Amino acid sequence: DIVLTQSPDSLAVSLGERATINCKSSQSVFYSSNNKNYLAWYQQKPGQPPKLLIYWASTRESGVPDRFSGSGSGTDFTLTISSLQAEDVAVYYCQQYYSTSLTFGGGTKVEIK
Amino acid sequence: EEQLLESGGGLVKPGGSLRLSCEASGFSFSNYGMSWARQAPGKGLEWVSSITSSGATTYYADSVKGRVTTSRDNSKNTLYLEIISLRAEDTAVYYCAKPLYDFWSGYSGSPFNLWGQGTMITVSS
Numbered sequence: 531d532i533v534l535t536q537s538p539d540s541l542a543v544s545l546g547e548r549a550t551i552n553c554k555s556s557q558s559v560f561y562s563s564n565n566k567n568y569l570a571w572y573q574q575k576p577g578q579p580p581k582l583l584i585y586w587a588s589t590r591e592s593g594v595p596d597r598f599s600g601s602g603s604g605t606d607f608t609l610t611i612s613s614l615q616a617e618d619v620a621v622y623y624c625q626q627y628y629s630t631s632l633t634f635g636g637g638t639k640v641e642i643k
Numbered sequence: 644e645e646q647l648l649e650s651g652g653g654l655v656k657p658g659g660s661l662r663l664s665c666e667a668s669g670f671s672f673s674n675y676g677m678s679w680a681r682q683a684p685g686k687g688l689e690w691v692s693s694i695t696s697s698g699a700t701t702y703y704a705d706s707v708k709g710r711v712t713t714s715r716d717n718s719k720n721t722l723y724l725e726i727i728s729l730r731a732e733d734t735a736v737y738y739c740a741k742p743l744y745d746f747w748s749g750y751s752g753s754p755f756n757l758w759g760q761g762t763m764i765t766v767s768s
Binding site for chain 2: 531561564568570572574579580581582585591621623625627628629630631632633634635636637
């Protein structure tokens with residue numbers, strides 16, 4: 531199975547500041563046939579199901595604020611929140627859909643400093 | 644509006660079994676492969692199983708293989724997950740999830756753009 535390792539486990543950021551979350555894959559999730567990275571990011575708030583934020587590593591889902599952005603390719607990926615808002619307090623997960631055996635990262639908890 | 648509604652969770656003794664249901668509405672259910680994921684209390688997300696749009700092929704996580712059966716009834720827009728020989732470590736909220744892309748998209752994989760609210764399974768004596 532593809533292992534996704536997220537870092538850090540948690541981070542505290544001041545309102546309006548940048549938050550950066552990393553996701554490292556144990557193998558490449560890049561499909562050369564269509565030039566796409568099969569990597570998504572989700573946001574989960576307490577008591578709620580996950581919400582899709584980013585897919586194909588950098589495509590923002592409809593309705594997601596543009597302060598959320600994704601980058602990276604192959605095995606190393608980043609989710610950036612450019613200016614943290616109070617409503618962004620949540621746990622963030624990366625997920626690969628390259629393999630039929632889907633896997634998630636361990637999650638990163640984002641809090642307000 | 645697209646919706647997924649899980650049901651069937653509850654308290655079950657170790658060794659017991661349960662059948663979860665996920666009723667879909669607002670989209671062409673038969674065009675989408677579907678999946679189950681779970682989340683133990685205070686823990687991260689874990690993929691459990693997927694099934695193709697026709698139901699012909701299923702995929703399972705190693706942690707549940709041999710104890711779980713995923714099926715679907717496209718005439719009822721419903722996805723099922725049957726778990727037997729339940730263990731304490733199966734205690735979790737179980738979510739059904741719909742992919743962003745349907746069967747006809749041609750993509751070999753897809754993220755999930757719709758999740759149900761989840762149903763809780765508690766395994767305890």
